[in-house]
Amino acid sequence: MPKPASAFRIRADERIFICGRTGSGKTFLAMHLLLPVSRLVVIDPKASLAAWELEDWGEAARRRLRNGEPVRTRAVEPEEAMEALAEAYEAGNVIVYIDEVYGLVPPGSRPDPVLTAIWTRGRERKVAGWASTQRPTWVPLFVMSEADHFFIFTLNLAEDRARVAGFVGEGVMQPPRHPHGFYHYSVREGRLRYFKRLEATLRPETVRKEQEEVTHV
DSSP: OOOGGGTOEEETTOOEEEEOOTTSSHHHHHHHHHTTOSEEEEEOTTOOOGGGOOEESSHHHHHHHHTTOOEEEEEOSHHHHHHHHHHHHHHOSEEEEESOHHHHSOTTSOOOHHHHHHHHHGGGGTEEEEEEESOGGGSOHHHHHTOSEEEEOOOSOHHHHHHHHHHHOGGGGSOOSSTTOEEEEETTTTEEEEESOOOTTOOOOOOOTTOOEEEOO
8 A cells, every 4th residue: 555655746736626524634634735835825614724823814915925925824704715716816826725615615506706717727827726525516516627636535425425436436435444544536647546544744845936846755
């Protein structure tokens, strides 16, 4: 079985999809992979990421984002979230992480154009989209169809596993065998791998100055 220490090579302009039930480990994985990112906009609809110690979205964060400076900021309220997404798209060279997609785009609603732009045209501006959810069947299809990497933790419902299986293969229909086990699928490599857990002692290397890559070595 491959070791997590050498498993993930994620470019900073790639799209990431993370799914799993509450407590499965998806938020810890996102936090860990995003630790070295110097320009990060987090959308936190559930207001559950205070422990990440990010700067509240506001004028100071907006200014640094526009000026191309390091900034790690979090928007909670819907109006602030959409403003932060729009600013991130315009500024470029930034990673956007949405902690619960259906908190921003309720099931059956139409996504805001800027959200669609980040996922479908963001590469042109070096804007990456990372999305996390408990319910894959409730998120807009493009969030998965545009993904370069999938991280699949335990999903309670077979319909959610089936939705993801349509992109990564039938292997994910079998739930992870360990409490914090997960599957990783790289579209570039075209293979599904299983991990018992993410080792908490790992430390990702510093991202290149232009945020070209986020890498575990």
